[in-house]
Amino acid sequence: MGRWDPDAAGRLREAAMRLYVERGYEQTTVADIAGEAGLTARTFFRHFADKREVLFAGSELLLARMVEALDAAPAADGPMRAVAAALAAAAQVLGHDPEFSRRRQSVIDTAAELRERELIKMVTIAEALTEGLRRRGVPARDASLAAEAGIVVFRVAWVQWLADAANPDLGKLMAATLDRLTTVTATH
Structure with missing residues (x-):
């Protein structure tokens, strides 16, 4: 999927959750989350202020x-x-x-x-x-x-x-x- 595909926020949220559960919150970076979702870190920051906010959106x-x-x-x-x-x-x-x-x-x-x-x-x-x-x-x-x-x-x-x-x-x-x-x- 390209970075302009629909529901980027949902994909980022699901990717973050997967990685947080597998690797741990502390060990997961924004770049990891974006990569897992098939998006860029820049796209991540369009939707969330930081990796913590994925959980509180x-x-x-x-x-x-x-x-x-x-x-x-x-x-x-x-x-x-x-x-x-x-x-x-x-x-x-x-x-x-x-x-x-x-x-x-x-x-x-x-x-x-x-x-x-x-x-x-x-x-x-x-x-x-x-x-x-x-x-x-x-x-x-x-x-x-x-x-x-x-x-x-x-x-x-x-x-x-x-x-x-x-x-x-x-x-x-x-x-x-x-x-x-x-x-x-x-x-x-």
Whole structure:
């Protein structure tokens, strides 16, 4: 395939994932990824800022969908129901390809800089959800607590979803995890 063939970003993403799993993240270069995809390093940099961003492409879409869902929740919904709507949106964005997500997470787990980038993504989402809840009139402390609780639910459900190939519905798992949080906090 030539460098102008369609879906260069997808080819680069898949090549990077293959190489990260086979060789390791640290041992893989941008030139390796581009070569594996049949493209040039210059083409790589048209799509991604660096080799780390191959794993985080789409974070902006995830954030936008979560905030849109939170904003679209009925005005009468309390903070956690609005956060539940954001979690459902996250599941719609992320829940389509569990095998890719498992491979991606296995790569992230191997490198401190990737784990740090993942944590930064979660903080960014929590901040955006907090702001969204504040726009809904939720007091700052409650907005922060609800948003952070939502991130905990997101992360716990995500790990369970990745670990259990028999449970393909991330949305149901997020909802069940939120229900479980409600149960756990009610029985403290």
